[in-house]
Each structure stands twice: as C-alpha cells, then as structure tokens.
Amino acid sequence: MRTAVRNTRTLRTPGGLSVRADVRVLAVVGALLLATAAASVVLIGTGDFPISFGDVLRTLAGNGTAGQDFIVNELRLPRVLVGLLVGASLGLGGALFQSVSRNPLGSPDVLGLSQGATSGALVVIVLLSGSAAQVTVGALIGGLVTGLAIYLLAWKQGVHGYRLVLVGIGVSAVVTAVNGYLLTKADLVDATRAVVWMTGSLDGRDWSQVWPLLALCAVLVPLVLANARGLRMMEMGDDVSNALGVRVERVRMLLMVAAVLLTAAATAAAGPVSFVALTAPQLARRLTRSPGPNLVPSLSMGAALLVTADWASQRAFGADQLPVGVVTGVLGGVYLLWLLVTERRAGRI
C-alpha cells in the first residue's frame, strides 16, 4: 500500500485571497530555472572564442570589453535566447497537447505538427527558394494549417484524446510523404539547406528571431496559465469537469490553439527540434511527482533540455558542427526507450 503526503503550502490574506503551492513542484521549478540559467551562461562562453563564466556575467551586465560585448550580446546571447524560448514553447506546447489528449504520445512530434511546419519550410526552400525569414513564415503557416486540419478531422462534437492521437498520426504520415516528395524535387544546394533546417538548428539565430518569439510567449504563456486550473479538472473527463463548472469545449479550443501557435512558432524559429515536446512534460512529471498538467515545470524542463543539448553538441563536436536537433533526438530516443522498458517492467504496458 503506497501513500503519499504532499507537502503543500497555502498563503492566505485576511481579505480572503489564497494561493496554494506544492513545495516539491516549487523546488523542481526553481532548480530547473537555476540550471537553465547556469547552462545558458556556460553556453554563451562556449565556442571558438571561449569566455569565462565570470566574464560572461560581467559582459551581460554591460561591463565587458568591446570584443566580448560583440561576441556575447550580438552573436551568442540571441542564439541562446532563441534556444530558451524554443525549448520553453515546445515544453509547454507538449504538456498542453499531452494533457488535452490524456495521452503521453499526444505530443506535437507525434501528431504531425512539426512535420507540417517542415512542409511549409520545404515549400519555401525548394519551390520558392526563399530567404531565411520567408522560411520562418512558411514553417509557421505550415504548422498552423496542419493544426487546423488535425482539429477539423478529429472534431466530432468536441475533440477527444484517442481520436486526436490517431488522426494526428495519420496526418503526420501524409505530411511526411509530402516532405519526402518535396526533397526529391530539390537540387543539391536546396536539399542540403532543407536537411539542415529539418534537423533543427540554432545556428546564426539573431535578435530578429528573438523578438517575435518573445512577444508570442509573453501573450500566450499567461493566457495558458490562467486556464491551467480548468485543464487540471479536464483530466478527470469531460463530464466531471463540466459538472464542476469548467467550460470544457471553450478551454480546450483555446489551449489547443495556444499549443499549436507555440509549437509552430518554435519550429519556425529553430526547425523541428525533435523529442523536446514529447520528453519535457514526462521528465517534469517524474520530477514533481504531481498529478495534473505540470505546465510550468514542463516549460522550465523544455528550456533546460534545449540549452543543455545545444551546449552538449557544441562541446562534443565543436561550434556549429552538429545541429541541436540531433542531440535532442538521441537523448529523447534513449529516454523513450528507457521509459518503455521501465514501464514494461512495472507491468503498465
């Protein structure tokens, strides 16, 4: 017989306001944010011109030399920020999808959203030979159209988890075939460019990619968190949450749109960085051991994963040699295997 005593703290004001937090969840989020910040500073210092931890901090505060200032604030900081935002968006988007579909496999990678964004990018690269900015727009449109298609196909008096996953897998297969076709039509230069994009990379990201992503997150993250309590109730089924006064269809629609936007924007900025959306929520949940969608822990875990993976790829293979998507793919794949094996041992699958 297992029991669990969750250590929760409640803060109450005489005016009747109250805020409740789980100590373990707070600790996990705090540790993840700290680790992410540290990894980011180390990552900024890593490269062909290594800069020490202290110098990076000093330069970020505006007290570095001109050379350091250029390397840190113009070259490496935007790249790290894009990585952080992409990781956070993927982590949050993945947690939303997994919670709405009530299925750990219901993540954007599996549902075909990333593949849809890839199609958009490939169309721009192969058929239109567009610029990097146009590729970003193409990927965004591709992701949104795919998200809409999945929603419409899975819609039958409301979207239900299992159908969503099955329809998503079908859409994913179709879109992957389209991507393959587009690649065969490409000449060598375009094909190389396309494949690098498809692996997911943070190379050459600058401030022009940071701002739109930051603005989107600034709008969507508070919106999503404001609806997190409703989402928590929805994990008990539509009937129970309806009975508790959650406007289930409205909350679900809103959160799905937010998740599609987050995923599409992240993919547009860095390419389909694989497995972050799938693994971040699962890892976060194992750390917090808390039921519920674990939105903030997943967001923090996504950012931590992506920055750490970027650092690992630069550390092991030299600057800009190995796209970050390869590392997250390897880490995520290994994690997924481990998960399947342990779940099997525990007799759950």
Next chain:
Amino acid sequence: MTPEPEDGSDLSVTPESDESDESDSKRSTVNRLSAENVTLAYDQRVIAEQLSVEIPDNSFTVIVGPNACGKSTLLRALSRMLRPSQGRVLLDGQVIQSMPAKKVARTLGLLPQSSIAPDGITVGDLVGRGRYPHQGILRQWSAEDERVVQESMARTGVAELADRYVDELSGGQRQRVWIAMALAQQTPLLLLDEPTTYLDIQHQIDVLDLCAELHEEQGRTLVAVLHDLNHAARYATHLIALKGGRVVAEGAPNDIVTAELVEEVFGLRCQIIDDPETGTPLVVPAARKARVTTTS
C-alpha cells in the same frame, strides 16, 4: 396513482404545475429543478420528445425504466451535459444553459458514470478538486475549502484514505471518493448516474445508505438513476418511471409500484409484496413456468 401523463397535457406531471403557464419567477418558487417539454436527441437519434419532469425539492428522486428508455439522457439534460433540442431545463427559474457555469456548479452537482482518476492522484487531492467552482485564480485554497474537504471525506468514510492513491482503491472505496468529491462541491442538488453499477451487493447498499443519509440529514435534493427496481422502491421518496422517453408514472413508491406498472414499464409479470424489512414494495418476478403458460 398520478394522472397518466401520456394522455394528459405535457404540463400535468405534478399537481402543482397544472397552472404553469405562469411566469418563470412564480414557477421557481415551486421546485428548483425541472425540465419543460424537452426533446432530447444525440445527433439525429431522438431519445425523448416533449418530456416534462419536476424534481420535488428535498426529495430523493429515483428514475427507473428499462434499458434505453432515456433515463440517463434525462439526467444528462437536467445537469446541462446535454442541451435539449427543444424545450428547456430550468434551475431556480432560469434556463440552465444561460447561467454561468460555475454558478450552476455551486447549485447542482453530478456524479457521472464515466470519470477518470488522474495518474498518481491521492484521495485528498481528488476530493479537493470538488472545490473548483468555489475557487478562483486568487482564491485557490481557503480555510473553508480545507474544512469542507475534511468534512466530505469524513461524511463518506474515506478520511483515513486521504493519503492513498485513488487507483489502488477497491471499486466501492473509489465510488465513495467520487461521492466525496461531489459533496465537496456543496450543492443543494446532487445528481447521480447509476452510482451502484459495477459494485457488489454489499457496496451497492453501502452507497445507497450513504445517499439516504445525505438526503435525510442534510435536506439535500438527490436525483439518481438506478437499475434495480427494488433498490429504487426502498430508497426513493419520489419515483419516476420512464419508458420510451415518456413518464409512465411518478410518485411515492408505495403509491405507484404495482404489478400492472411493472408489467407496463418493464414487460415483466410479477407480484408485488411488502418488503419485510421496510414495508416498501418488493418486486417478485413471476416464475418462468407461470410466465410461459400465460404468454402462450
């Protein structure tokens, strides 16, 4: 016997509603929850047409009827899970769909047939979620919430299970936990959709006893869909017999449960005797031989 609703007007379900072409505000002083001429359908499949039902305040109303008679559908409409394609469901004189969702959730609770306990949730956490309609983003967990959750768990006898995982409980315990969650909602009306399904006889009685206590001691209005006619006759203060989406009879079990009614509603020949324990009607199906000879 109540007047036959089938040949009377649709509004003649209960004596009070005979003069019910009055304003809503006047109706609301009668009963808090009612369905007026509702047509209930899933997609194109019509389950009930022009169905009117009043739930008497402070009653333990039980809805019975054969499979597919529309009893669960009626309960879904009463709890605004299903929007009637025609007619309306009134709660305190207002059309239930037009009311704010949380306000309804503070007045009317529902224990549905299908509910999912999230992975790794404890009993205390699950019961605490029943407080959702009383909470807000800045009012997440008041002292009142804490007290009501403790009370609900004590009331349903699951207080000592508070730190256990829900997925490790037995079926009977789990049903008590879900009832505790519905209680934590603190609603004067509570609807239960087949609360005894999948439970063995001891736990069925256990859950029904609990319902009777909630009704008697706290004056709560309970509406339950039950399969077992004998359970219904024993526990209900008000019985609604449905067949083919129509109310065949309604009233106190002692007044309406007759051999004729059971035959009409369930197509079963039977004798009605007095329950030796409670004096309520007890349905004893006719022996197979008796039924074979009379029908052939």
